[in-house]
Amino acid sequence: xxxxxxxxxxxxxxxxxxxxxxxxxxxxxxxxxxxxxxxxxxxxxxxxxxxxxxxxxxxxxxxxxxxxxxxxxxxxxxxxxxxxxxxxxxxxxxxxxxxxxxxxxxxxxxxxxxxxxxxxxxxxxxxxxxxxxxxxxxxxxxxxxxxxxxxxxxxxxxxxxxxxxxxxxxxxxxxxxxxxxxxxxxxxxxxxxxxxxxxxxxxxxxxxxxxxxxxxxxxxxxxxxxxxxxxxxxxxxxxxxxxxxxxxxxxxxxxxxxxxxxxxxxxxxxxxxxxxxxxxxxxxxxxxx
Amino acid sequence: xxxxxxxxxxxxxxxxxxxxxxxxxxxxxxxxxxxxxxxxxxxxxxxxxxxxxxxxxxxxxxxxxxxxxxxxxxxxxxxxxxxxxxxxxxxxxxxxxxxxxxxxxxxxxxxxxxxxxxxxxxxxxxxxxxxxxxxxxxxxxxxxxxxxxxxxxxxxxxxxxxxxxxxxxxxxxxxxxxxxxxxxxxxxxxxxxxxxxxxxxxxxxxxxxxxxxxxxxxxxxxxxxxx
Amino acid sequence: xxxxxxxxxxxxxxxxxxxxxxxxxxxxxxxxxxxxxxxxxxxxxxxxxxxxxxxxxxxxxxxxxxxxxxxxxxxxxxxxxxxxxxxxxxxxxxxxxxxxxxxxxxxxxxxxxxxxxxxxxxxxxxxxxxxxxxxxxxxxxxxxxxxxxxxxxxxxxxxxxxxxxxxxxxxxxxxxxxxxxxxxxxxxxxxxxxxxxxxxxxxxxxxxxxxxxxxxxxxxxxxxxxxxxxxxxxxxxxxxxxxxxxxxxxxxxxxx
Numbered sequence: 001x002x003x004x005x006x007x008x009x010x011x012x013x014x015x016x017x018x019x020x021x022x023x024x025x026x027x028x029x030x031x032x033x034x035x036x037x038x039x040x041x042x043x044x045x046x047x048x049x050x051x052x053x054x055x056x057x058x059x060x061x062x063x064x065x066x067x068x069x070x071x072x073x074x075x076x077x078x079x080x081x082x083x084x085x086x087x088x089x090x091x092x093x094x095x096x097x098x099x100x101x102x103x104x105x106x107x108x109x110x111x112x113x114x115x116x117x118x119x120x121x122x123x124x125x126x127x128x129x130x131x132x133x134x135x136x137x138x139x140x141x142x143x144x145x146x147x148x149x150x151x152x153x154x155x156x157x158x159x160x161x162x163x164x165x166x167x168x169x170x171x172x173x174x175x176x177x178x179x180x181x182x183x184x185x186x187x188x189x190x191x192x193x194x195x196x197x198x199x200x201x202x203x204x205x206x207x208x209x210x211x212x213x214x215x216x217x218x219x220x221x222x223x224x225x226x227x228x229x230x231x232x233x234x235x236x237x238x239x240x241x242x243x244x245x246x247x248x249x250x251x252x253x254x255x256x257x258x259x260x261x262x263x264x265x266x267x268x269x270x271x272x273x274x275x276x277x278x279x280x281x282x283x284x285x286x287x288x289x
Numbered sequence: 290x291x292x293x294x295x296x297x298x299x300x301x302x303x304x305x306x307x308x309x310x311x312x313x314x315x316x317x318x319x320x321x322x323x324x325x326x327x328x329x330x331x332x333x334x335x336x337x338x339x340x341x342x343x344x345x346x347x348x349x350x351x352x353x354x355x356x357x358x359x360x361x362x363x364x365x366x367x368x369x370x371x372x373x374x375x376x377x378x379x380x381x382x383x384x385x386x387x388x389x390x391x392x393x394x395x396x397x398x399x400x401x402x403x404x405x406x407x408x409x410x411x412x413x414x415x416x417x418x419x420x421x422x423x424x425x426x427x428x429x430x431x432x433x434x435x436x437x438x439x440x441x442x443x444x445x446x447x448x449x450x451x452x453x454x455x456x457x458x459x460x461x462x463x464x465x466x467x468x469x470x471x472x473x474x475x476x477x478x479x480x481x482x483x484x485x486x487x488x489x490x491x492x493x494x495x496x497x498x499x500x501x502x503x504x505x506x507x508x509x510x511x512x513x514x515x516x
Numbered sequence: 517x518x519x520x521x522x523x524x525x526x527x528x529x530x531x532x533x534x535x536x537x538x539x540x541x542x543x544x545x546x547x548x549x550x551x552x553x554x555x556x557x558x559x560x561x562x563x564x565x566x567x568x569x570x571x572x573x574x575x576x577x578x579x580x581x582x583x584x585x586x587x588x589x590x591x592x593x594x595x596x597x598x599x600x601x602x603x604x605x606x607x608x609x610x611x612x613x614x615x616x617x618x619x620x621x622x623x624x625x626x627x628x629x630x631x632x633x634x635x636x637x638x639x640x641x642x643x644x645x646x647x648x649x650x651x652x653x654x655x656x657x658x659x660x661x662x663x664x665x666x667x668x669x670x671x672x673x674x675x676x677x678x679x680x681x682x683x684x685x686x687x688x689x690x691x692x693x694x695x696x697x698x699x700x701x702x703x704x705x706x707x708x709x710x711x712x713x714x715x716x717x718x719x720x721x722x723x724x725x726x727x728x729x730x731x732x733x734x735x736x737x738x739x740x741x742x743x744x745x746x747x748x749x750x751x752x753x754x755x756x757x758x759x760x761x762x763x764x765x766x767x768x769x770x771x772x
Contacts, residue, residue, distance in 0.1 A: 131617065144595045148602075148632025152617075152624050155631065158638055159623055159660050223638040303760030304767070345749055347756040366735045366749045367544055387709060387731050388702040401713060 007054040008086040013037055017055035017209070021200055024211035029174030030142070031125050036207040041082070045075060046104055047204030049121035050082070053102045056117055056200070057083065062090045064098035069106040069246070069263030076104075095266050105168075107189040109245045109267040112197035114214055120183040122203040125210065127171045127181040147179045150221055158226055167231070173219045174212060182218075188230045188246045193218040235260040238280040240271035290455050290486030291320040291343065296352030296362070298342060312338050316352070316510040318488075322454075325477065325487040327497045327504040335511035336490045337382075340457050343488065344379050345369040356455055374402055378453035382460050384432060384440045392418065392435075392443055393428045399451040410450075417446040420476075422469060438464045442473075449476055456480060458489040462496050474500050518580050520545050520686060520718045521566075526575035528561050534742035535561035539575070541737065541747070545685070548712055548719045550733030550750060552726060552765070558742035559722045560690060566720065567607050567688045568597045579604075579686070602632050606679035610691035612671035615678070616663045622649060622674055623659040629682045648677040652707060669700035673707065680711060687712075687719040693728055705731050726769055730754060738762045 005011065013035075020034040039047040057063065063083055067076040071093040079102060080091050092098050095108040102119040112118060128138040131149045141149070150171050157165045170187035174180050182193055183201060193199065199212040212218060222228035233247045238259040245267055247260040259280050262268035272284035299311040313335055320326045328336040341347040342361075343354055349362035359372050373379070378399075386395050393414050400410035418428055421442040427435065432443045441464050448456070458477070462470045470493070477500050480487060491497035497504065519542040528535035536558035543549055551559045564570040566577055568589055578586040582604065589597055601607070609615040616625050626645040627635070635641050646656050652673035654666075663671050672692065679687065692708070693701040709732060712719060721732055729736055729750055736753040738746040738761070746759040757763045 131620065144598060146598065146632060148628055148630075151631040151636070152620060152628050155624050155627055155638065155641065156621060159621055159642070222636075223641075224636050225639050300756075301758075303763050341755070346751050348748070348752055348758060366747075366752075367547060369749055370547075370734050385730075387706045390706050 004086040006059070006087055007057050007083060008039075009037065009051065009054045013051075014055045017051055020209040021052065021055060021211060024200070024209050025198070025213050027178070028212055028216050029172075029178030029180040029210060031208040031210045033207055034209050036204045039204065041078065043205040044123065046079060046102070046121035048202030048206075048209070049102050049104070049119050049204075050079060050202075051204060052119045052200050052202035052209060053079075053083065053100060054087075056119070057087055057089060057100055059087070059089065061099045062092050062097055064092050064095065064101045066101065066103040066106055066108065066264075068104065069248070070265045072265070093266055094270070095264075105184050105186075106246070106263060107185055107192045109242075109262070109264045110270075111192075112195050114196040116197040118197055118199050120185075120199065120201045122181070122183045122201050122206075122208070125181055125201065125203040125206050125208040127169075127179055142178060145177070147173075150179050151223070154221060154223065154226075158223070164222065164226055164228075170228075171221050173221060175216050175218075179221070180210060180212075186232075186246055187220065187228070188232045190218070190220045190228070191230055233260055236278065237262045237268060237271075238278040240268045240276045240281065241278040242268070242271055242276070290322050290324075290357065291318070291488065292353070292355040293318040293339075293343065294353045294355075296339075296342060296349055296354060298338065298347065298349060313342070313507075313510055316507065318505055320455075320486040320488055322484045322486055323481050324503075325481055325489060325501045327501040328488060328490050329497075329504050329506050330508040330511070334508045336507050337459055339507055339510075340379075340459055340488065340490065344373070344377065344457055374399075376453060377455045377457070378448050378451065379457045380445055380448035380459060380461050382441075382463065384444045386432060388433050389431050391429045392423065392432045395432055395443060396446045396450055399447060403451055405451075413450055414446065417450060418443075421446050421472060438466070438469070441465065442469060445473055445476070449480065452480075452483060452485070454485055456485050456487045456489075458487060458491075460490050460492055462491060462493050470496060517544060518586070519543060519578075520547075520580050521720075522576075522578040522586065523566065524576050524578070526562065526565055526572045526577065528558075528565050528570060528572045534558070535570075536565070536739070536742045537574075539744055543686075543718050543720065545718055546712075546716045547735065548717075548721065548733045549735045549737060550729030551720065551722045551737045551739060552724060552729055553739035554724060554765075557739040559739050561742075562739070563688055563690055563720065563722045567605065568601060569607075602629050603682050604685050606682075606684040606687040608672075608675055608679055608687065608689040608692050610694040612663065612668070612675045615675040616671065618664050619662065621660045621662055622654065622666070625663065625674060625678045626681050629678065633682060644681055645677075648681050649674075651711070652677040653703075667700075669696055669704065672696060672700075672704060676704075676708070676711070680715065680717075683715065685718060687717055689719060689721040689723075691723050691725075692721065693723070693725065701728075708732060726754060726766065738765070 017034060020032045024032045039050055065076040065080045067073040083089055084091055095110045100117045104121045126138055128141055128149055130153055132138050154164050168186045169181055169184045170190055172180055172182055196214050198214055201210045220228040235247055236243045239261045242262055245262045248263045250259050252259055277283055294317055296316045298313040299309050302308045330336055342349045345361045354361040356377050359368055396414035397410040423442055432440055445461055462473050474496055521543040524540050526539040527537040539562055553559045565572040576588045577590055579589050581587050623645040626648050627641040630641050654670055654673055663674055693704055733750045736750040737744055740761050746753060746762045754766055757766050
């Protein structure tokens with residue numbers, strides 16, 4: 001047992017955050033202001049997500065942290081250790097075994113279940129910020145459902161690049177009402193926003209929490225003649241041969257040789273354990289990981 | 290068509306000791322359909338003043354000025370606008386247009402304002418300009434740079450583009466050569482034939498004799514007032 | 517015929533100071549009304565009260581809405597009023613940068629009002645933008661340039677295109693030719709006259725330039741110290757002004 005209160009935050013604060021979460025779930029996509037606390041890590045490291053995780057974790061939970069799809073980056077390791085230390089909970093790298101998943105920039109490839117919660121770290125929660133700097137005005141636009149500006153952004157994309165060039169943080173409309181920034185996930189992940197699990201979004205510096213309840217309709221904005229397309233590199237994973245997963249491109253030597261590999265490390269290693277082997281992969285060995 | 294009853298007018302110059310200058314007293318006049326009446330009197334006698342009152346350009350406080358069934362002296366601005374658009378035409382001595390607008394558009398405007406399609410309006414405008422001997426190469430230019438006589442003829446073309454039932458003509462032949470003068474008089478005759486009631490000011494005695502059915506000396510309504 | 521706009525007893529006070537007071541008038545479809553007066557006469561305050569940018573302290577502004585006929589725009593809900601202001605109303609600012617998004621392309625600026633009323637076909641939106649740029653005499657190949665790269669006159673014409681693309685019925689204009697060169701002004705005035713006629717627009721134009729109202733406005737309202745002191749046909753008010761102040765105003769204009 002540690003000297004910290006369970007999951008670091010005091011009970012009053014966690015109740016305050018839970019109220020914000022419940023309100024967010026009741027009004028899907030609506031940004032609920034909350035009194036974000038100072039956390040023992042810098043802004044930009046996921047302080048919003050950490051506070052939301054702290055508020056939903058129970059002693060029986062199993063916790064997973066993803067950073068750009070991987071479990072082993074400094075950021076992911078730090079947050080995972082933080083909750084091991086302050087909450088004494090079990091942790092895992094396996095998506096299927098986790099009950100609470102905190103993520104930055106990705107949604108796992110494996111479909112989430114209704115008994116799982118995914119917490120997103122959000123840098124800038126306001127999707128209208130690109131064109132309208134006034135917070136007073138953007139709140140009014142949300143309340144009056146004036147979302148023409150979102151399409152102006154997409155229009156500018158097409159007129160400048162010939163196509164909708166927005167590749168991540170691609171805006172969505174939730175349950176036919178609020179336009180929402182899904183956090184900087186690749187637009188490949190947008191279709192997964194309609195899922196069985198509970199999705200919570202925390203922005204620490206901007207002091208906003210929002211949520212998507214299970215099985216909520218989430219539509220990516222687009223034009224009739226330029227429909228939304230969830231794109232990925234046109235390649236198979238060089239390690240596990242998966243063709244349905246989001247890929248990272250890696251330059252492997254000074255000659256510019258490259259390889260493509262699953263951004264979701266758990267998904268990739270699970271497939272390799274099952275015997276799938278990609279063009280540059282070697283058969284999975286227990287001790288290799 | 291036009292009926293003026295006991296119309297009086299004075300200007301009050303508020304910024305010059307509130308001087309009141311009476312310029313018209315108890316003027317009366319009627320003009321029937323198809324009739325042309327000339328206003329006569331010495332320069333400064335008040336011919337143009339009366340004409341401007343009929344057009345609503347000068348405010349009339351006492352008396353009635355009926356054009357059709359509208360009393361210009363009592364009508365609301367929008368009624369006068371409607372009257373000017375559909376009933377009462379006015380050819381002033383001076384052409385006042387937006388700089389840069391082509392001569393053809395200047396002439397076609399009264400037609401466009403009353404809903405004539407652009408192509409039909411252009412055809413009418415072109416035939417009027419041709420008839421008044423405005424060279425075709427000038428049609429696309431703004432009339433602001435034209436000579437006095439050319440401007441006057443553009444002004445007449447504009448005034449005759451739409452078939453107004455009532456017309457006010459302030460010196461329409463003033464700066465025209467004999468040929469063009471004859472054309473304008475022919476146009477006035479045609480307007481009379483289609484039933485237009487016309488009030489005109491003609492400097493040129495011969496022209497006045499030729500076209501006007503009778504004349505009214507405005508001096509009797511203004512004599513001694515301006516002194 | 518029903519008036520498009522019925523204004524009754526509008527008053528706006530800044531503390532004890534009068535912004536404007538006792539203003540009433542009707543505006544009919546296709547009518548253009550000018551409001552003239554010197555700086556501080558209350559003409560801009562009045563315009564902002566009419567356009568819903570300021571809430572007047574007294575009076576009503578009835579607008580003939582397409583769906584429900586005359587409605588008081590002061591007491592209607594904010595969403596309804598904002599909807600009006602991006603569909604049936606347009607507002608042309610003196611400074612184009614107040615009415616444009618300077619970091620969005622010309623095409624995006626024109627298209628925004630269409631997208632705001634749920635146009636979702638890129639090709640159609642771009643087609644409308646090209647059409648409107650043409651109507652305000654901006655070449656099609658400038659469609660992807662930002663307004664920061666445009667001259668003052670072009671910015672103003674772009675602002676007009678952006679406002680008129682949804683086919684509004686009432687246009688508010690605040691010194692639309694204010695900051696422009698004289699030669700550019702004439703072109704803009706001609707353009708506005710043509711658009712007003714073709715679209716049967718009603719317009720309220722605030723300006724201190726009497727030449728502008730003579731060319732554009734059917735009717736004129738002269739304001740001084742927050743009060744309307746004279747109204748009438750534009751040419752009648754300018755050629756035969758009745759009020760001492762209007763006489764002073766008219767006689768003070770330099771003749772060219």
